[in-house]
Amino acid sequence: MLTPFFYTLRAAGVPASVTEYLTLLEALQRGVARFSVNDFYFLARATLVKDEKHFDRFDKAFAQYFKGIEQSFEQLQKALPEDWLKLLAERHFTPEEMAQIEALGGWDKLLETLKQRLEEQKGRHEGGSKWIGTGGTSPFGHGGYNPEGIRIGGPGGKGKAVKVWERRDYRNLDDNVELGTRNIKVALRKLRRFAREGAADQFDIDGTISATARNAGLLDLKFQPERHNALKLLLFFDVGGSMESHVRVCEELFSAARGEFKHLEYFYFHNFIYESVWKDSRRRHGERTTLFDILRKYQPDYRIIFIGDASMSPYEIMQPGGSIEHWNDEAGAVWLQRLTQRFQRFAWLNPEPQDRWDYVQSIGLARQLLAERMYPLTLHGLDDAIRALKA
């Protein structure tokens, strides 16, 4: 009966899990939300949605679901679509959830529990409890939900004109990012290489014990540096005009990387790599760092990630003087190759959708220069890039 509701949410892109759905059933059973569809709305949202970005999707799905149900709530209660649930499981459950289901006693057990809980719930409302009933005062009676059950705001509110979920208060929080900081972090973690270096400020119990023993029992305290990621990384960000639409994802990538790597340096460039880059995206006419300095300063064990759309006129890559911003004595291609020769582990992440790459000549050129180590800026692409960097 509520299962189709769960399904509606999933179909609308609300990533609710079965665990959470069972929590919702348990909360209903314990009488947390009893008197109005409004209460049910708040409870379901607090249980099933864990990110305000998804509130708006939830609101839309809620409205969609509860519109149809005004007439047919009764029938829906009766049908517990097992086949559908099974299907749902195959399609939607993460391996982790599947394991959880197994731990609960497997699929059949889960269905049984589910049914049992629904039965219990039915028993409760026949006994007078009001959450799903057919009697006059229920918010879900024969005549559809009771508008009295829907209250807005606190005391002194504006009346009962609009349902909470129809106000769509959270509309502008749904930004639909696929690649979030967290995803990126998780991906970047694969690049971790732990080592202890820096100041010795962590107490080393094992070291102290063995040193003390060797010291005939006289206390000999030992300290060691904290373990951290020792992998070294240089990031080069394209901040040319056409990158503007990708600023968000670049910022996320940057902040994720900054959190993960102790040895991280970043530079900005405009469209392509030439004889110098800069460190402050706003003051690019100010201080620049020459590429020769970079080639000298950083050891070859640094990895390089370029982030750019590589979309420009081919001249900007191939011709001296091709840069649109300044006069470059040597072609961008020459500079890129100087970098990739010194730092042999590199990857280029391109935020442009991969299916467009073949239509942009400059992307093809860049890929050749990069020995095809260009990857789309998606989760999958990031994984591939990291594999290339690890090699």
Add this chain to the structure above:
Amino acid sequence: MTSKFEGTERYVATEDLMMAVNAAVTLARPLLVKGEPGTGKTQLAEEIALALDKPLYRWHVKSTTKAQHGLYEYDAVSRLRDSQLGDAKVHDIGNYIIPGRLWEAFRSARQAVLLIDEIDKADIEFPNDLLLELDRMEFYVHETRELIQATHRPIVIITSNNEKELPDAFLRRCFFHFIRFPDAETMTRIIGVHFPELKRELLAEALNAFYKLRDVPGLKKKPSTSELLDWLKLLLAEDVPPEALRTDDPRKSLPPLYGALLKNEQDVHLFEQLIFLQRRQSRQ
């Protein structure tokens, strides 16, 4: 004493917040509260403890906090030192186990409220490292081979300023509430609990100026409930008349005592520039 949370004399709870708190209390599962800084997340835990008459344990998370700190710490240095001095205490390792906040909440004789404040400050592994402990409300002390179990499952309130995303496995185990920035109606009620005597004209002008200021795009730190309350306190202390707050556009002139609202220097600078531009335009 009631067992339902409906806000307190000092704290305004919206309906959705009450529902989230009561669900968490009834099912004894953690409640994650997210929202801009200054929207009453930390105070919520205090008010729940107050309203439900329960002891409160606060665990304030910093960037260096590890999950283990909430369970216990083993003071190996003291123990080594005692052993050097031949202190008899040294034979009982239990003397060197220092309980953390979680343990304290677990062993409370009455059900406790445990606040895990600003969980997003810690490393992204932190929430995952607490999954089992929060699920089962128990953990094992390896040094003393002791299983610590909660006498009563505490009511766990976790806050986040949204600086980092939290892992899914962790989120699935929590109820979730997002404190939306209060609309004028809710804000009026919040101001009411802090300044019951405030005159209506001043309130109306202050709210108007405040929301206009918040709406200016490009602010680094939008003023929040706590800044508004500080500002009102100053306005009252200085006896500023309501007319002085009247403005149709904060980009033309800033309200008096705006220092309480704009804490970020870059934001103040932004306004100065806007006002300067505005004046120059109107002179032309």
